[in-house]
Amino acid sequence: MALYSISKLNTYENCPRQYAFRYIEKPPLEEFEGIEAFMGLRVHETLEKLYKDIKLCKIPSPDELFGFYNDIWAKNYHDKIHIVKQGYTSENYRAVGEKAIREYYAHYHPFEDGKSIGLEVPISFKFDEGSDFTMRGFIDRLMYKGDGRYEIHDYKTSGTLPLHKHFDEDRQLALYNLGLKKLYPDAEDIELVWHYLVFDKEFRSRRTNEQLAGLADQISSLIGVVEGDREFNPSISNLCEWCDYKSICPAWNHITKTESLSPREFKDEDGVKLVDTYVRICERQNLLKAREQRVKDLLIEYSLKKNTTRINGTTHIANMVRDQDVTFPSPENPERGELESLIRNEGKWDELSQLATSTLKSGYKKRKWPSEFMAKLQRFAIGKVSIRPRLTRKRSDNER
Numbered sequence: 001m002a003l004y005s006i007s008k009l010n011t012y013e014n015c016p017r018q019y020a021f022r023y024i025e026k027p028p029l030e031e032f033e034g035i036e037a038f039m040g041l042r043v044h045e046t047l048e049k050l051y052k053d054i055k056l057c058k059i060p061s062p063d064e065l066f067g068f069y070n071d072i073w074a075k076n077y078h079d080k081i082h083i084v085k086q087g088y089t090s091e092n093y094r095a096v097g098e099k100a101i102r103e104y105y106a107h108y109h110p111f112e113d114g115k116s117i118g119l120e121v122p123i124s125f126k127f128d129e130g131s132d133f134t135m136r137g138f139i140d141r142l143m144y145k146g147d148g149r150y151e152i153h154d155y156k157t158s159g160t161l162p163l164h165k166h167f168d169e170d171r172q173l174a175l176y177n178l179g180l181k182k183l184y185p186d187a188e189d190i191e192l193v194w195h196y197l198v199f200d201k202e203f204r205s206r207r208t209n210e211q212l213a214g215l216a217d218q219i220s221s222l223i224g225v226v227e228g229d230r231e232f233n234p235s236i237s238n239l240c241e242w243c244d245y246k247s248i249c250p251a252w253n254h255i256t257k258t259e260s261l262s263p264r265e266f267k268d269e270d271g272v273k274l275v276d277t278y279v280r281i282c283e284r285q286n287l288l289k290a291r292e293q294r295v296k297d298l299l300i301e302y303s304l305k306k307n308t309t310r311i312n313g314t315t316h317i318a319n320m321v322r323d324q325d326v327t328f329p330s331p332e333n334p335e336r337g338e339l340e341s342l343i344r345n346e347g348k349w350d351e352l353s354q355l356a357t358s359t360l361k362s363g364y365k366k367r368k369w370p371s372e373f374m375a376k377l378q379r380f381a382i383g384k385v386s387i388r389p390r391l392t393r394k395r396s397d398n399e400r
């Protein structure tokens with residue numbers, strides 16, 4: 001039975017290749033941990049301790065809490081922790097976490113805004129009985145406010161604050177909302193609460209039943225795309241800097257390998273030589289294309305000025321061909337409907353309409369339709385892989 005979580009699906013959407021490395025191929029790697037994830041984990045553990053103590057009728061003092069945080073920071077710190085951002089040390093990150101906890105404590109003390117009924121609550125459920133995958137996740141803190149009212153709290157230690165609309169569209173807590181409704185039938189009113197701890201900001205949102213049904217459909221079709229993917233191509237983004245698989249990723253392995261070469265070795269490396277030759281050819285072609293267009297324009301100008309349709313050259317004659325073109329209303333044009341009705345009424349529709357193969361191809365690749373229809377289409381879909389070079393200009397010396 002396949003298991004999916006929102007973070008697993010987010011990984012796929014950010015980069016299918018990273019998804020394949022992490023969840024399918026699992027190559028042995030030297031394990032690194034990002035400092036941001038390390039700090040986030042320690043802050044989560046500290047808030048978990050806070051609410052565990054509160055459950056046992058004990059509110060720890062701020063000093064006790066900071067002592068706990070600093071203690072687990074020191075105990076868990078290891079030399080495989082990776083700091084990507086230049087100019088910052090682990091101490092900077094430790095201090096950010098401590099400040100976040102301090103502000104949270106001051107903001108919510110004495111913590112009497114409801115009953116915390118679960119910490120790190122595992123959620124695991126199917127959208128429906130026939131579903132062949134299970135969704136799962138963990139709720140940081142689940143609160144009961146009485147009369148069927150619940151709150152799902154999530155702690156974030158991200159250094160960026162999303163725009164407000166993000167909270168009305170976020171899938172993670174909405175998915176927990178769906179799961180909670182299945183697991184707690186008395187849950188009539190569920191509020192989603194995000195704590196952006198670094199900014200001491202709280203955001204709230206709710207989902208309607210229609211929105212939750214839409215989310216389930218969206219996730220099911222995304223899982224269809226994941227399960228239909230046979231390529232798992234890399235998708236380059238800023239996140240590559242934090243990716244555990246960068247050294248073995250096909251999008252980066254040649255760049256990483258050649259970065260360590262001397263300037264001489266770099267110039268002589270076969271791949272580098274091929275790219276440099278290809279760039280020179282493309283630049284020449286572009287220059288020629290621009291010159292070709294310029295000369296074409298001059299020939300048209302000449303033919304009009306001299307009122308001639310055939311211009312003599314040494315080995316060729318340029319025939320100035322005049323095409324009479326015609327256009328019909330585009331799909332956005334209000335007259336388009338009228339045109340289509342005319343064609344149908346005149347019985348010419350079958351002759352003039354045809355299957356929109358590019359729309360069909362794009363829908364098939366995105367697995368846009370129900371699986372039954374997709375399975376029937378599969379018989380006609382001929383898979384073809386083509387590879388072509390597409391040049392991108394380097395932005396910095398790092399990519400040399």
Ligand code: SF4
Nearest residue numbers: 015018234240243249
């Ligand atoms: S390095 Fe970038 S492109 Fe490669 S797997 Fe990681 S995220 Fe994807």
